[in-house]
Amino acid sequence: MANTIRLTMAQAxxxxxxxxxxxxxxxxxxxxxxxxxxxxxxxxAGIGEALYQVRDTLPTFRAHNEQAMxxxxxxxxxxxxxxxxMVATTSIGPGALNMVTAAALAHVNRLPxxxxxxxxxxNRIPDPVLQQAEDFGDGTVTVNxxxxxxxxxxxxxxxxxxxxxxxxxxxxxxxxxxxxxxxTLALCQDVQAEAYDYxxxxxxxRIWTPRRPRPDRDELAAAAAAxxxxxxxxxxxxxxxxxxxxxxxxxxxxxxxxxxxSETQGGKSSLPDDDALNMAAxxxxxxxxxxxxxxxxxxxxxxxxxxxDFTTGSWSLFKAEGNTIIGLNVQAFDAGKHRALPLVAxxxxxxxxxxxxxxxxxxxxxxxxxxxxxxxxxxGDAAKVTAATNAALPSDGQVIGAVQRALGKExxxxxxxxxxxxxxxxxxxxxxxxxxxAEYGFSCxxxxxxxxxxxxxxxxxxxxxxxxxxxxxxxxxxxxxxSIMLGLKLTVVLLDNRGYGCINxxxxxxxxxxxxxxxxxxxxxxxxxxxFAAHAASMGAVSDKAASIADLxxxxxxxKGNDRTTVVVIETDPLISTEAGGTWWDVAVPEVSxxxxxxxxxxxxxxxxKRQRVGN
Numbered sequence: 001m002a003n004t005i006r007l008t009m010a011q012a013x014x015x016x017x018x019x020x021x022x023x024x025x026x027x028x029x030x031x032x033x034x035x036x037x038x039x040x041x042x043x044x045a046g047i048g049e050a051l052y053q054v055r056d057t058l059p060t061f062r063a064h065n066e067q068a069m070x071x072x073x074x075x076x077x078x079x080x081x082x083x084x085x086m087v088a089t090t091s092i093g094p095g096a097l098n099m100v101t102a103a104a105l106a107h108v109n110r111l112p113x114x115x116x117x118x119x120x121x122x123n124r125i126p127d128p129v130l131q132q133a134e135d136f137g138d139g140t141v142t143v144n145x146x147x148x149x150x151x152x153x154x155x156x157x158x159x160x161x162x163x164x165x166x167x168x169x170x171x172x173x174x175x176x177x178x179x180x181x182x183x184t185l186a187l188c189q190d191v192q193a194e195a196y197d198y199x200x201x202x203x204x205x206r207i208w209t210p211r212r213p214r215p216d217r218d219e220l221a222a223a224a225a226a227x228x229x230x231x232x233x234x235x236x237x238x239x240x241x242x243x244x245x246x247x248x249x250x251x252x253x254x255x256x257x258x259x260x261x262s263e264t265q266g267g268k269s270s271l272p273d274d275d276a277l278n279m280a281a282x283x284x285x286x287x288x289x290x291x292x293x294x295x296x297x298x299x300x301x302x303x304x305x306x307x308x309d310f311t312t313g314s315w316s317l318f319k320a321e322g323n324t325i326i327g328l329n330v331q332a333f334d335a336g337k338h339r340a341l342p343l344v345a346x347x348x349x350x351x352x353x354x355x356x357x358x359x360x361x362x363x364x365x366x367x368x369x370x371x372x373x374x375x376x377x378x379x380g381d382a383a384k385v386t387a388a389t390n391a392a393l394p395s396d397g398q399v400i401g402a403v404q405r406a407l408g409k410e411x412x413x414x415x416x417x418x419x420x421x422x423x424x425x426x427x428x429x430x431x432x433x434x435x436x437x438a439e440y441g442f443s444c445x446x447x448x449x450x451x452x453x454x455x456x457x458x459x460x461x462x463x464x465x466x467x468x469x470x471x472x473x474x475x476x477x478x479x480x481x482x483s484i485m486l487g488l489k490l491t492v493v494l495l496d497n498r499g500y501g502c503i504n505x506x507x508x509x510x511x512x513x514x515x516x517x518x519x520x521x522x523x524x525x526x527x528x529x530x531x532f533a534a535h536a537a538s539m540g541a542v543s544d545k546a547a548s549i550a551d552l553x554x555x556x557x558x559x560k561g562n563d564r565t566t567v568v569v570i571e572t573d574p575l576i577s578t579e580a581g582g583t584w585w586d587v588a589v590p591e592v593s594x595x596x597x598x599x600x601x602x603x604x605x606x607x608x609x610k611r612q613r614v615g616n
Contacts, residue, residue: 003199003200004197004200005198006195006196007195008160008192008193008195009046009187009193009196010193011049011050011053012163012196013047013050013116013167014050014053015054015203016202018030018057020032020205020206022083022084022207022208023207023209024083024084028207031084031085032058032085032086032087032114033076033086034059034086034087034457035051035058035086035089036060036061036070036072036087037061037062037069037089038062038063039091040090040091040093040095040131041091041189042092042093042095042117042118042129042131043090043116043117043118043187045189046118046187047116047118047187050192062485064481064482065098065479066088066095066096067101067446067476068482069479070102070106071102071105071444071446071447071476072086072453072457072479073085073087073102074106074111074113076455077111077113077454078111078437078455079412079434079437079458079459081244081245081434082177082210083210085113085174086113086114086454087114087115089118091117091131092117092119092129092143092144096147097143103150104150104442106150107152109266109441110180110239110243110306111181112182115151115182115183115184116185117184117186118186118189119142119144119156119157119187122159122188122191124139144186151181151184153173154183154184154186155184155185156188157188157191159194160191160194161196161198166185167185170183170185171206175210177213177244177330178330210244211346212348212349213344213346213349214346215343215344215350215353216343216345219341219342220354223328223354224354224357227358230298232293232296232320232363232364233257233300233367234260235253235254235260235301235303236262236282236300236305236307236311237262237263237264237267237270237271237304237305238266238302238303239264239266239267240267240329240330240347241270241303242267243304244304244348246303246304246347247271247433249347249355250351253351254271254275254277257358257363258277258365258367259301259363260278260279260371261275262279262280262282262286262293263278263280263281263282263290264308265281265425265441266440267303267305268438269431269434272409272431276372276375279374280375280426281425283311283312284313284584284585285310285582286425286426286583288378288581291317291583293374294317295320297320299326300325301328301354302327302328302329304329304330305329305334306441308441313583313585314585315614316612316613317584318613324340324341325341326340326341327341327342328347328354330347338613378581382426385427385578386400386401388402388549388550390549395573396419396423397427397577397578398549399570399572400423402552402553403467403552404428406552406553408431410462410463411465411491412434413428413467414448414451414452414466414467415438415448415468416440416444416445416448417440417444417472417502418469418500420468420495421440422577422578423577423578425438426578426581426582434459437451445472446472446476448467448468448472449476449479449490452465453479453482456483456489456490460488466493467495468492468495469494469496470498470499470530470532477536477539480492480540483565484539484540484564484565488565489562489563490566491556491565491568492536492565492568493556494569494570495570496569497518497571497574499518499520501574503517504517505574510601511589511602512598513597518574541564541567542562543569544558544566545568545570546569552570584608
């Protein structure tokens with residue numbers, strides 16, 4: 001008879017989580033870095049009491065917003081290249097639903113996080129409880145069912161023993177490189193407090209290390225044959241390169257073959273910016289160096305990328321006749337996109353074996369040298385865009401240049417939605433792997449400050465710089481206060497262009513009138529004048545407002561010596577973006593309109609869609 005220990009379901013859950021470990025660079029560490037918790041009546045008595053018992057081995061962190069704390073958890077996992085992760089727990093109702101947006105972000109970006117929202121009573125006797133949303137036709141539905149489409153695995157724990165198989169499945173998903181993503185275990189309120197005789201073996205320590213699948217021999221042979229025949233090959237490096245810790249193998253592969261490398265938003269920093277064969281950003285927000293090669297490439301080796309529309313120019317960028325894509329990806333779903341030759345494997349292992357399979361293949365010298373010349377030309381264009389000026393309202397590019405000059409390449413730079421991703425993807429010069437942290441899979445406004453906090457928790461030895469627009473800042477800034485509370489310093493550069501400047505530019509580009517994006521074009525009785533520096537200071541941050549690019553550089557230099565989160569505000573021009581580089585993006589323009597500008601834009605759109613690559 002197996003030995004057992006009597007615990008509540010919540011106690012068993014937290015004790016189990018505290019026993020899951022991983023090994024990084026030879027050091028054994030807890031797999032879960034902690035639990036973000038905002039307590040309510042649906043989790044304070046059960047999960048709350050259980051977390052208190054393990055507070056020394058599984059620390060609990062209090063946040064100010066449920067979505068934000070989930071963003072922090074997700075950023076923590078991304079900063080650890082998915083080798084460590086966090087948990088987020090709330091009560092049922094608005095607290096739980098606040099995390100659904102974050103769950104979608106993790107799902108899109110293939111990042112692990114464990115969500116533990118409270119749920120209704122399994123016995124249903126108190127129904128409807130506070131915050132319970134009743135379905136008139138289905139007694140089994142709760143608000144937590146909203147997590148189903150944005151979770152890799154979903155379960156509702158309605159009996160205490162169900163947590164045993166549920167956690168087994170959850171751990172498989174959270175640690176699997178192909179299936180990796182958010183897991184939701186909805187915890188019925190009464191069941192959290194119910195006891196069960198759990199086998200002691202359930203709480204044995206377990207070490208989880210990344211699985212590294214090697215390529216199928218036939219797929220490897222087909223990919224090698226295609227690459228060996230290439231006259232104009234190009235590598236597209238995605239986030240999978242970083243998650244696999246394959247940067248060194250990628251650099252070795254590129255140097256040996258002379259194949260230039262381009263980077264997606266998720267893959268940027270796979271190679272250092274100063275690598276001679278790193279053409280940097282590709283796609284809609286790409287450099288002219290990378291995009292010219294993408295247009296001409298006869299073989300594209302896509303490593304660890306989802307090939308989303310910003311990477312492919314809505315599938316209009318790879319336009320060479322007979323172009324072949326090799327999809328080197330741990331997830332078969334991604335490896336075979338758009339009739340690609342699939343090479344299903346871990347990025348590091350796949351690159352190593354492909355390098356061996358192609359023998360001494362080298363790209364034609366003229367192609368490699370042409371790539372290097374294109375990079376030199378791009379660097380000249382970028383330097384002009386980022387140079388300091390005395391403009392009353394500087395561009396985003398000029399602000400980026402100032403941040404780079406003041407803080408260098410060794411910081412971890414984080415950003416998300418709006419106009420900044422387009423400019424930073426092109427212009428930021430990344431150093432070490434993971435030093436560029438973009439959330440552009442879900443392009444979620446509000447991720448920035450919370451995400452910065454998660455990165456700082458994962459990499460406390462690094463200076464973490466968050467660049468954020470006023471729109472995102474106003475949506476979700478509460479974790480500035482959390483960063484102060486936890487003693488985790490961020491440097492936040494807030495670009496105030498008085499509205500949603502990126503979407504305003506898109507509105508204009510598609511023939512629309514300036515409407516409802518910039519504050520001055522939205523319905524108002526009084527035009528807002530937000531004092532962002534004062535607001536940040538009210539939460540405990542050191543704050544400053546820069547009147548010029550020179551002021552910004554000076555403020556950032558001072559920020560290095562500050563002992564807590566610092567917010568530096570600068571007003572910027574909402575209409576300026578970098579014209580160099582980039583490519584077309586499919587944004588459907590109305591077929592008919594009263595505006596002549598829209599009709600003209602529609603004609604251009606109809607010509608552009610003819611260049612799209614059709615297929616799945």
